[in-house]
Amino acid sequence: MSGPIILGHWNFWIVLYLWLAGIGAGGFLTAYYIDKKADAPGLLRKASWMGVITLILGSFLLLVDLGNPDRFWHLFVVFRLTSAMWIGSWLIAITAFLMFITALSKSKGAAFLAAVGAALTASYVGVLLTISAIPLWSNTLLLPWLFLASAFTTGAAALSLSKIGSQYSSVLNEVGKIYGILELIILILFVLWSFAATPAAALNMVVGKYIGAFWVGVLILGIAAPIYLEIKSDKINIAATGLMVVFGGLALRYLIVFAGV
């Protein structure tokens, strides 16, 4: 006799993974563009290490979530282009390696390739969810866009919390503001599209079981309050805003994953 019925839907491990991958990829891309414009090797190195650590930690969490973690290598000895997870696993492994090279050397080529990998990684975590039968994930094409916007806001916020990042607070603030506005627009479109395609899941997300995560976690703490603070003044409390944005990014992943299944 076995206990309660186990279905096997994804849970909080994947929430943490989506969140960490976004921070690492978005932070790296932000630093890459700042370095390209104004020569900021210290910031780029910091962001590279942050990317390496978040991607490896995120992958490790996924490994823990596997039913048979000791078999993870099965994925790397086969060729399965139809599987988004197969593509994404290679993408993340290669991107983390390129970020590692960028952190150690001053190779412009490695940095460029790592930036391409980071952009695709931040997008891939959305594609992973859209290629599914879960209505909230698969009925709109917007998850990659939403996760990319959030990758930039959370990545820039995470950088602003570091010591070297504080020297670049005004530009990181600008990145957070612009991507915060984009994130808000994409989130509104996502909710409207979801209401049209799958009303039950959309209601559950906006006014149902996840009402708190949606309004307080994602909208107010993650997007609205930071944008307000970023627009209002340059002398904002950077740490508080940064923490709110990073937490809001976690709330967003939680909302999408749990309101879906």
Add this chain to the structure above:
Amino acid sequence: MSTNYAIYFDSSKCIACRSCQVSCKQWNDREAEITENRGSYENPAHLSSQTWLRITFREGTKQNNDPFWFFGRNSCLHCTDAPCVSVCPTGAMAHVNNNYVVVDTDWCIGCRYCVQACPYEVPRFNEKLGVVEKCTFCVDRVQNGYQPACVKSCPDSALEFGDRDKMIGKAKARIAKLKGQGFSKARIYGDKELSGQHVINILLDEPEAYGMPSKPKGTGTQIATDWGSGVAAAAVMATLPIAWAVNRRMNAKKEEK
């Protein structure tokens, strides 16, 4: 050459005795599960690694106030264009003889992508073994010339087994007869869905009335549109806005100096 097999399920003949549900458990050594009375004969509420087949019960009244009571068969449909096979990162979920879909539990890593991908909520996680399990089409019986256990135990002719083309022929004749009897919404499900499935269902109403999607998404379309959107998102979101934000702020800084 192996035969292209199919299981035939006629919901209009099913009496919901659930012999198939029990014989599936017996043949495949599945454990009993603790379930709750939900006010329906339908039990359990979902498939699981221990329940590979269950009869679904849907009841209510039609628009003209006639009652209906639909019995559906919730189990693997063994799709040709199978989402579970497509998303599997290791190839553990695969077709046997280009026919039915079986998961190799010695190769499955337990990522559960198939659980999220199946439109029929069929593959299920076995926490003890750390792998996904589901209906095997009774591969061990079929390859030895026997019918699947569910078909064998059916006391009427609601379940049958044989060559897929013959089963489709049988289904078409049955639909014509049902329409003649006034079941105007009667339809075949599985002959075309997801490039053709290896379970041919006779339904008396729209698939949604049985908890099945009427238009399950093909994997090719889904891969193309979703990756298309993903790559477009990367190309747009990771270039223009960030370059604009950085330039704007950095130029402003230079002017200050």
